[in-house]
Amino acid sequence: MASDIPAAFQKELTCLVCLNYLLDPVTLGCGHSFCWCCLCVFWDQAEEPARCPVCRQQSEQTNLKTNLLLKNLVSIARNANLFQFLKSEEQWCGTHKEIKEIFCDADKSLLCLLCSQTDEHGDHRHLPTEEAAEEYWERLANQMRSLWEKIQEIDRSLQKNSQGTDSLMFYAYQRGDMMRKVYQMVPPLFQEEEIYYFDGIIKEGQKFYKLIQKRQEEMIGKKTVLRKIYKELMNMCNKPDVELLQELGDKLMRSEAAQLHIPRPLLPELHARPMSGLMDWLNHFKVKISFSNEVSNQHIRVFDDVRSLKYRDDGLYVSLDASPSKYFAAWGTRAFTSGKQYWEVDVDSSWDWAVGVCRDSWLRKFDGLLSDSNRDSFLLVCVKEDNHYRLWATAPTTPLYIQKPVGRVGMFLDFHTGSLSFVDVARRSLIWRYEDGVFTFPVKPFTCTGHL
Incomplete structure (x- = not known):
């Protein structure tokens, strides 16, 4: 980096990882600056939270923006160094004895002004070398x-x-x-x-x-x-x-x-196979459901919680850091305590939806939060992820690899076995069935949607 630029000034513009001039410089909260690429590689190789490579202070922010002031100062220093290099006599054009201040983008060569005007280079793209x-x-x-x-x-x-x-x-x-x-x-x-x-x-x-x-x-x-x-x-x-x-x-x-052809993860989806006679049998238990206690709550986090699901070595957990959204929720006017009941809910106009049954206590403290240990709500949840939809069951949270139902979802509640089944009405197909004995307490129908 030898030039007329003071050594102390050059040191401040040097990455403390690669020891070169800062490229795309970013500055951490502790004040230390690094090349963006050097910091990414350092953090990628570290088996701990993101920390400063120098002082080891943990960085709360990992999505760092370019430090424009440092970037401009590095540019000034680079140009000064390059000018010092080009004006040295051994770098002059051997034919015309002039500084090679022109760069030919076509053949990647340095030219003096006269060389750049010859027939050999006249039609090429030229730039000042520093530029x-x-x-x-x-x-x-x-x-x-x-x-x-x-x-x-x-x-x-x-x-x-x-x-x-x-x-x-x-x-x-x-x-x-x-x-x-x-x-x-x-x-x-x-x-x-x-x-x-x-x-x-x-x-x-x-x-x-x-x-x-x-x-x-x-x-x-x-x-x-x-x-x-x-x-x-x-x-x-x-x-x-x-x-x-x-x-x-x-x-x-x-x-x-x-980078043109990056393989994408597959989104497996099993066919919703129809079950002969299923709908005829379920309709014997059909009841009319009235919903009340309707709420429109921007803090209902059921869908963001499901979208934030992550896998770790110790299993499945739910992140509660997602941004809140506005949704519409309601639950049935009466609780079921015995017998067999079947009802349907239209979900066709929703981008996100959840249907199922919940314990009264969950509804009384309802804040829209979903926990993997929660045994108070038994739901079928549909969430939009990018340009596709995914189905999940709760209690415990389980991904369902089946076609998204169109139109209506049917729910069959059987207190004799203590189970709940979800049905794709249009396809006459079973979506999910909770194991026998999952609940023995009174439950109310529940629905939560985000309408288009």
Whole structure:
């Protein structure tokens, strides 16, 4: 970094990780500054909360913005160093004995003004060398941010994909078992050929399982490639300006090409197989439900809680840090304490919805929070995630890999067995059935929606 720039000034513009000029500088709450890319790699490799690499103070903020003041000061220092380099006599044009102050973007060479006007270079894109260097450093910083975000995206996808394998097969086996139990409840409606549905569900789940494993391998392979390219770009941060101008172009093209086709996590969805005679049998127990105690509450967090579900080594937990949303909730006017009841709720116009039954005590203290240990609410929850929908059951919170119902959802409450079943009315299909004996206390119908 030798130049007329004072050494003390250059030190303040140096990353304390890579010891080069700060590239895309960010400043932590403790006041220490680093290259954005260096800090990302440091935090990625650390097995602890995000901390400053120098003073070890924990950083409360990880989504850091560029420090524009430092960035501008680094630019001034870089330009001064480059000018000192170019004006040295050994760097002059050998033909015209002038400073090579022009950069030819076509063949990545430094030219004097006269050389840039020759027939060989006349039609090429030319920039002042200092301006070209700044543009290339900016392109390098932007490409590294883009590449790192893609790597993190793949990490998140790998996590989602791995989460889906075991829970998918759990749901497939559970669904087959649930259908058997429902058929046992209505033996006159049982049709012999439908026994094959049970095996078909398992085979469908196994098929998705293999596809998920294959996609997992594709994502790991892509991540390996992107990390290798990222390391190459980090090495470019050590290069002098002239070498950067000459070598960066090819690496940027390779990086951009590698980011074009990122494997996405699969979203397995089992078919909602119809059950012959199911709706005819359920309609024998149909009751009319009136809802009251309607509330519109911006702090109802059922849906944000489900969207925030994460997997850790110690199991499933619910994050309560999601931003509040506005929803409409209501519950039945009377509680059920015995017998068999069946009712339906229209969910077709909702982007998020939850239907089911709840204990009175949960409703009295209702704040819309959902806990994985909560045994007061037994719900079928539909949440919109990006451009698709996911179904979940609560108590405990369980992902359901089945087609989203369209129109109405039916609920069959059986106090004799202490169970609750959810039905896709249009498809005449079982969605989920809680195990026998999950509750013995009075419950009220419950619904919560976000309307379009």
